[in-house]
Amino acid sequence: MSTGGPNPPSTPHVKAMNCPSCGAALSLRSFTQAVSVVCDSCHSILDAQDPQLKILQQFKKATGEDPPLIPLGTRGRIRGTPYEAVGFQRRTIHVEGIPYSWHEYILFNPYKGFRYLTEYNGHWNDTSTLRALPTLNSHTGDVTVSYLGETYQHFQTAQASTTYVLGEFPWQVRVGEANEVTDYICPPRVLSSERSGNEVTWSMGEYIAGRDIWKAFSLPDGPPEPIGVYENQPSPFSTDTKTIWTIFGAFAIFLLLMMLGFASFARDEQAFQGAYIFDTNARSEASFVTDPFELKGRTSTLELSTTTNVDNNWIYLNYALINQDSGQAYDFGREVSYYHGYDQDGSWTEGSRNDSVAIPSVPPGTYFLRVEPESDSGHGTIHYEITAKRDVPQFSFFGIALLALLVPAALITWRSMNFEHLRWAESDHAPMESSSDGDDD
């Protein structure tokens, strides 16, 4: 130890040693801070604090090779600080007999100490040890923890065992060592507690995209594609859902104002009215034309209403609205039928005596109607009245617009709910799946 003034910071050097088991050269990147070091060659776990590098555990080949995606010795910048990958371990939990494994990378900076990256199925977390303890809140059946003003929900508790190690560790690592690991989530963060005997270590992870890791460490190719939804993966929809419903509310209010505006300012002006009688027994030509009438104002709708006295009968009216000056015609047909009776279920009715249709975009001008009624012969006379109204607001469009605004908002909400469903399906609080069939059997 120097007793003089502070030495200028020097470039970190790798300390060279040899494995007492196989004799292979060892490199110690985290200097005196390493507690365990694993031989790259024979995978023996050595005591890095012991000058003789005492063998702590012989690594069993049966555990299988698991090359790290970030090769040990790779340097990169995490949140602006340079780190070097010095250690790597695989940890495994068993849920209903199925093993699930994730990887942990130990990063080291001589001034900042250790930091960790975890990876599971292409999902990455930047993790560091907590300096303060979170507060455990136990409510009725709902365990949460609070930390720095945020509430974390319990996600999973499992026994995690170390199944593969490589490089250096700031603790005495052992393959086969098992700890109770509990995760609490508040996406994009996760609080993890690791219980080993009476000792509990807390760490906080923050979800980080694989491509950012690849960029930070200048790794070749691309990161593995994430599979599924990870416990603290931020939902791409969570912030949008609330905002979109707020926007939808604003649009709905605007829609209502538009409806009131159009209803108030529409001319809704009667342009023509005429009463007629159709004799179903007559064999003469039934078609006729009305007197001309004026349609004023801008191009707009013309609502044509037909009121009849049909009774267990029908009338079909073949209409043509013809512009007297230009010869342009709007052809359309309307059926008006009304039936009623009585059967074993009681009285019934079908159809209506009235009908209404809006002819679209009729320019102003002088028009007349050509009307051609049809019905079954021998039913006597049918009285009917025709009324034409100019510029009548079409409220069906407001319904369609409301639906058009509602569908994307509902779709985004559904996708958000589906994302959360997939997240929690992997937890200790998985939503109950409905059975594929009933319990009728």
Add this chain to the structure above:
Amino acid sequence: MRNLYMIYGVIVLGLLGMAEYRGWSLASVNEVKNVPRSVRDNPGSYRSVYAVYHHYTGGK
């Protein structure tokens, strides 16, 4: 996502405003040009595509 929805909503409301202002309707209407003036004197001479109606006689 929210920006897209905002743009989409403005387009929907814009179309609605245009539909109401221009008097659009969902009704099926056949437009015919150059109907002869003689139709006023002889209405039976004009036959539209909606003529010769076949009434549905089923139902209750």
